[in-house]
Amino acid sequence: MTDATLQDPDFAQTAHALLGDRGFTSDPDLLDPWLTDWRGRYTGRACGLASPANTQELATLVKLCGKQGVAIVPQGGNSGMVGGATPGRSGNEIILSLRRMNAVRSFDPESKTITCEAGMVLQTLHETVETKGMRFPLTLGGKGSATVGGLVSTNAGGTQVLRHGTMRAQVLGLEAVLADGSVLDTLTPLKKDNRGFDLKQLLIGSEGTLGVVTAATLRLLPQIGTRIVVWAGLDSIQSARRLLLHCEERGKDALEGFEVIPSHSLDAVLDHLPAARAPLADRHAWYALIELVSDRANDTGLAHLTEGMLAEALDKGLLADATIAANETQAEAFWLLRDSISAxxxxxxxxxxxxxSVPVDRMADFVEQAIEIVERKFPRCEAIAFGHLGDGNVHFHVLAPPGADRASWEAQDAKEISAFxxxxxxxWGGSISAEHGIGQDKxxxxEQLGDPIALNVLHKVKQALDPDGLLNPGKLLKA
Amino acid sequence: MTDATLQDPDFAQTAHALLGDRGFTSDPDLLDPWLTDWRGRYTGRACGLASPANTQELATLVKLCGKQGVAIVPQGGNSGMVGGATPGRSGNEIILSLRRMNAVRSFDPESKTITCEAGMVLQTLHETVETKGMRFPLTLGGKGSATVGGLVSTNAGGTQVLRHGTMRAQVLGLEAVLADGSVLDTLTPLKKDNRGFDLKQLLIGSEGTLGVVTAATLRLLPQIGTRIVVWAGLDSIQSARRLLLHCEERGKDALEGFEVIPSHSLDAVLDHLPAARAPLADRHAWYALIELVSDRANDTGLAHLTEGMLAEALDKGLLADATIAANETQAEAFWLLRDSISAxxxxxxxxxxxxxSVPVDRMADFVEQAIEIVERKFPRCEAIAFGHLGDGNVHFHVLAPPGADRASWEAQDAKEISAFxxxxxxxWGGSISAEHGIGQDKxxxxEQLGDPIALNVLHKVKQALDPDGLLNPGKLLKA
Incomplete structure (x- = not known):
């Protein structure tokens, strides 16, 4: 096997005959953009790029791959964080894109559901349902490229999990092609169905290792009528935790998001985005970005509730200062500060x-202690944490010492830091992957830190459903 | 193998030595009450009743059973509807009761969770969390005997699914003993955890065929402050559906339950319960039992909302008449009418x-048409439907012709009716088991009507996790 060429020329010919010009290519130039993950950490090899037009074509392709021992790497928007959609090095894999399968199959305003194909991009989904007066209650930074199939396969999270749950909570039904080429169809949106354990749950979050999700029935909500976005300054992460409890109690179901941002991250964003401005005049150790929503337009009750909630929090010393976005433009500006941290x-x-992630009620303690321990253990590095405090999920970043050489730091110190x-x-009883999945990165x-009993079950199920390791080999579990 | 005796006397001795007098018996008199399901439809045989004191004892017992080829039939409150907890006829099975494992392991008011052992009875769970000012948002008729383990293993439903989901939605973590005697522990309540597909989801609803649930971390809600229960009279099931949509739109998150009851069922209940009274003066073709709740005490806003919602429904012709329960006693009386239908x-x-179940938006059509078709096909039988319209789940009962002999009718006509x-x-794209499971009954x-592809996957997973068929053989799937 050499670079991006096929051992068995029959495979490419047969695949091409099956899927046509638009459906299959093994042209290295056309393959190249999809061989590297968007963060540039992993580059693999592939003997083809398949883009079937429908589920039946995919089912036939999967059977062909099974016969010829060619593995399949499903790739959605290629916006994953853990190399889960990037092929390995063998060259005996194809990349599978469902970009041509992006249709809305049905929309039901009464039951508030949409059934769409896996290739639909999240932003398109948002726009599609908005025109119908509904909303899809999950969003994340990569919404312009992330697809429904990828979101389901990785059980994606985002900034609305606090109120609405992860992708798992949005999925009412699935269609998927399994490793033997059979099509599992659970798209009928039954609210209650106890015919056996729930196979749809097994596919959600399986990162394409048990089946390829081809369509999903998703729940929708009424469109947001009123949105209130608050930027608050806090003296500590412990205050943030107390403020969260306060907001949960007072805001109840209106509380849609609660993100925390350390001063370091805000400074970095303000340096990075010249047009951006700090929402508060003074500097604070931590900031909380809080969103409350109502599906009634001009809901003055929500405004009153928010004002009362913040006044009480100020009285109780839970926050030092806070400002409410005056309009949608300012609300978007507040969110842009949060969404620009990584960049x-x-x-x-x-x-x-x-x-x-760690249990929500331990997160503040964890952040405080972990930052101290990591910075003591790795002098000159800086540790920061930001993100979804309300979900017990933060993004814990460790910055290299100023002036460090990227390549050598990433090759050595960085690995030690991550292991630590x-x-x-x-x-702390937490998870090494709260929302990004395992991919090839983890x-x-x-395998080293996971519960051996859980790992054993994962391997057994994988072996049972994909005995030949046809689907996304080496992802989530060792091949 | 003869009646309830052991082929291998070693097994009973070893099990007894392991679990002690309180933990194991093979005394036929002590076994007898647990050999028949509560509806009296199935009677099996067993070579022992095991009641381990803790998870470790159970794990050792499972290994022993594996070695000696003795199958395990987990039994919770023995209140299941499909014989799922009743042993088969081989006699080479033990009944496993977790009645001694009923402790609260931890309670966390901040994260609103409780971790309790599988033997805890649902009513005890309700009472336990009520003393802490919280509630557990799932209830059903058998709450006085149903256990947490049984509820998880059957993904139980009940009358609050409309707002709060089935048992699956309440479970944040599980502990379970697997077929090889290993203990899977996912009790750490992480809100987000994407380390592999979710094994807890696999165990929920698996009816004890993949593992024995020994403990669960469950989500709690604030206690109900105000409850409003409405009894409405309607002219048709189609009106009930329109009324449901209206209540969902107007009642929003306050809408906790929406049950439908045909006049035939109310008449039967009033005959059955001499002290009961019809809530409305006039007779209507259908009734809806509607519950709205708020966690604020004396929530006058909820009362106004309900009154406005009903007035508008009356204006729109969605209901003919309605009455609001004047107090808790009357509210309970309304619910008693609903809960007494089966009896x-x-x-x-x-x-x-x-x-x-069928998709929610098709349920009214289904009920109308199915009643007509069934009564035409089986003259002199009467078909009735009642229950959880809001979940697309009704209990569809077909009554024998007046004067029919029970035994001969059940042996012949009844089977034909059920198949039909x-x-x-x-x-109709529906499910033959919305909330009761498959058990041995279905x-x-x-196997006959299920999707062959889904069945194939169920069998593969079962084979992978319980290759020797140790756990609840012949339930959910063919042994």
């Missing part, structure tokens, strides 16, 4: 990112 | 009960 940190220099952070999280550390 | 129907004569009903439901019909 701003990246501009400063190399850093290791860790997407971790993951060990620490595991000691396979080794997962 | 009242049983007192009239033999009937076949079908726990079915299940065929019809399947044609194994054959599930």
């Amino acid at each position: 701003a940190e990246r501009a400063i220099g190399p850093a290791m990112q860790h997407d971790i 952070v993951y060990d620490l999280v595991t000691q 396979v080794a550390i997962f | 009242a129907e049983r007192a009239i004569g033999p009937a076949m009960q079908h726990d079915i 009903v299940y065929d019809l439901v399947t044609q 194994v054959a019909i599930f």
